[in-house]
Amino acid sequence: MKNAVVLLSGGLDSATVLAMAHAQGYTCYALSVDYGQRHHSELAAAQRVAETLGAREHRVVNIDLTGFGGSALTDNNIDVPEHASAGIPLTYVPARNTIMLSLALAWAEVLRAQDIFIGVNAVDYSGYPDCRPAYIDAFERMANLATQAAVEGHPLTLHAPLLHLSKAEIIQKGSSLGVDYAATVSCYQADDLGQACGVCDSCRLRSAGFSAAGVSDPTRYRKIN
């Protein structure tokens, strides 16, 4: 059994990735990051998902990014957009995936894991630069120069198995692996109960994905006045 670190936000995509890594026979160490995100209830979802999908261990690392701000997810003075717009949306968090992957890299090295999984997607996504194939390739290349493990002949593979899938394909894949999407939280402004707004970018992508997949949407939406 090979160890893998799986970044687990608590959302639909990373839950699917955890199920995929588990199905491939990896012993999965799930890593979540409490960075002061507005949708803090995704972390409770991550815990549920990790337990349900067979993670060996689930850790939450705290790193407060609200001091830097610069995103609707880390600065309460910036509203989460509720309509589609051109360009990179305000929910982009500066260097978030780089920070999370660097933490995953640290844990992987200690665990002697040579595999990290991340649920980035470049099809039905918000246009974040750190979800693109070229970024993933560059991070892997950098990581293989960064660690003692790599120097000593144990290189890292960074897996992004959702990169080229549509949201519908992701949902179909996860459903076939038994992922309970009702336990996941994708909404950028989910409330403390994990109930979704239904109008943010993440909700719209998720909802359209269930429709396109022909799968009943189990998301719990809250009532908006």
Add this chain to the structure above:
Amino acid sequence: MKNAVVLLSGGLDSATVLAMAHAQGYTCYALSVDYGQRHHSELAAAQRVAETLGAREHRVVNIDLTGFGGSALTDNNIDVPEHASAGIPLTYVPARNTIMLSLALAWAEVLRAQDIFIGVNAVDYSGYPDCRPAYIDAFERMANLATQAAVEGHPLTLHAPLLHLSKAEIIQKGSSLGVDYAATVSCYQADDLGQACGVCDSCRLRSAGFSAAGVSDPTRYRKIN
């Protein structure tokens, strides 16, 4: 005046880099990371250095790496080596520079800074993989695929001005810029007063550097029984 983020550990090298960046006309934002390091007193040194060398602001980000462990600096069950040895020493902290640079990248993007400075050195150093030129190049390349700033035409330059200098050259450079090395802490097992052991890898490199530079060593060594 251009903004720059300068990683500042509180040691000799990063203090020199801060002085160099300041001398080049950058408005410097100094970033330290409290990762649970054994030599915690380096953070007090970083604060002194930041104030003395004209940093516009100094921030300390907390991220506990002791949960991962895997290093003599983050696991109290692993002793700091007090003699030179072959290979990468036990003081190597998994992915430390990658984590610190990713935090610097986040702050730089929010500050609209296109320059990050780091005091890595590949001459008189401990052999850490994440201090090598190829690593620095790969991080910069990755960073320029990671951020909204880069996508929108504001690429990042990662400066490692000490990379090819000897420790003596670093000390001469810093001395010429007015760095007070008495305020810095390099020792891996410095006590709470910042007093150095004199025998760890970092102390030996530092001491030899002052000798070779012909500069009086201002380090405060503690008495060892």
